[in-house]
Amino acid sequence: MERGLGTTHPSRWASSPTAPPAPTLVPMSTPAAPATGTASVRIALAAVAFSVLLLAAKLLLAWITGSTAILSDGIESSANVLTSAFAAFAAWLGSRPRDADHPYGHGKVEYFSVALEGVLLSVAAVLIAIVAIPRVLDPPDVTALDVGAIGMALIALVTAAGARFLVRRGRTLQSPALEADGKHLMADAITSSGVFVGITLVHVTGLPVLDPLVAVLIAGLILFNAVRILRQAIAGLMDEADPVLLDDIARVLEEHRQPGWLAPHLTRVHRLGQAVHIDLHLVLPRYWSIDRGHDAATVIEKAMQQRFGTRNETMVHMEPCTPISCPYCDVEDCPVRESPFSGTLPWSGESIRRGSRAEAIAHTTGEGKAPRAPAPDTLR
Known part of the structure; x- marks a missing residue:
């Protein structure tokens, strides 16, 4: 059995017949990166x-x-x-x-x-x-x-x-x-x-x-x-946060968004002259295999390279979903869903820079405070 994202035990959902298809690497429509050097x-x-x-x-x-x-x-x-x-x-x-x-x-x-x-x-x-x-x-x-x-x-x-x-x-x-x-x-x-x-x-x-x-x-x-x-x-x-650049990154994520991508957060950007280094955390369904999570990360990396140039480097840290994401998860027939789907959340530069998924969700929904963190056993 394949290991799920963020699990320490084999996931019973990794090969489930009800699991939705893995994301595909689609051609990007963003403009080609400008010449540099x-x-x-x-x-x-x-x-x-x-x-x-x-x-x-x-x-x-x-x-x-x-x-x-x-x-x-x-x-x-x-x-x-x-x-x-x-x-x-x-x-x-x-x-x-x-x-x-x-x-x-x-x-x-x-x-x-x-x-x-x-x-x-x-x-x-x-x-x-x-x-x-x-x-x-x-x-x-x-x-x-x-x-x-x-x-x-x-x-x-x-x-x-x-x-x-x-x-x-x-x-x-x-x-x-x-x-x-x-x-x-x-x-x-x-x-x-x-x-x-x-x-x-x-x-x-x-x-x-x-x-x-x-x-x-x-x-x-x-x-x-x-x-x-x-x-x-x-x-x-000193790598001061750039709100305009963060909004641009959020826009790229929205344009290439696929089912199962949840609450990008903790996005940090290093301006390296003509290159950009991006670190971000992305929540994915916890029953997905590492291969499927890597496919999602590859889509994001290619999208960022086409937007910011081939010298761009994007590091995607994948996190397993928890019940607080269920209302905003658009995966159909999810085998681990604990609450009904109510709609996806829009992403912005301000939401993707938040320090945790809970803060990102709370900022986008306007709740004013982050939901309570799930118990550790819900990560499995």
Whole structure:
């Protein structure tokens, strides 16, 4: 006789003629996973070249106009060149396959790239403040304002377009380093727009003090953006729960749900750069054989790979059902049913992250508290 899930004795139901058919491995309809690795590195290298061109353009305009605001924007771009270079390295290293020394791969390095970006932006903000504040007290002359204004307007537009591309591709390729680099560029586009406004105001009002004041404001905006980026890096390094990602996992489970799948819970997700590692617990009928439970786990693993990419790894811990699941179990002619079927429960990111099946059921049914745990002998 085959052993049932979670049993220590042969199950009398494993070969029962009334047992429902085992789940089949059906073709998945989720979109194919996006390409990673080489594409990420190629885009990151292009971002480095793009940042160098932006830096050169801003330094040229700062030399022509003598504008403190444009110089401050150039200092930020110098930080962006360094962070883009490290993002390219992180994308390359993070795309390398797992090895004996790194069983979960190298993806976490991308969060170090994000952290470095936050640190360098903080340094840039301080340097800008050091340069700009004395010039507020003694404003320098600013020349060729029309050239500076037109140049900064063009730079802001080009930077915004590049930033949108990087953020979009970073999300598609699941690369935190590329996405953070794109968000930095978007903040750079905003500060360049602010410089354009400041130079225009100086040209209209004839007040040169407005130029270093805009630079001080830019320093504050850069520091704010640096703190936000550091917060993102810390969240990734510490595997902070992502409600959006949990909802996505619950949606995949719902789309591929089969009879006998009950109360997924204790779902934990590790973001590993361009890869995702998922641990979840799934309740299955206690009379099912290990083979049948493994088939169900394989369906889930393939579904998650097609949604999150072939580098995704999903570990499914199978638990035997107990009587509290009977009202929500859709297995027909179940030989161990103790209460009538009342309907399946919908799954959400909040329910699948609960610490036990009882809590997951209680959250979904809105009972407010978990049902009493069954006696140990009901697991057999």
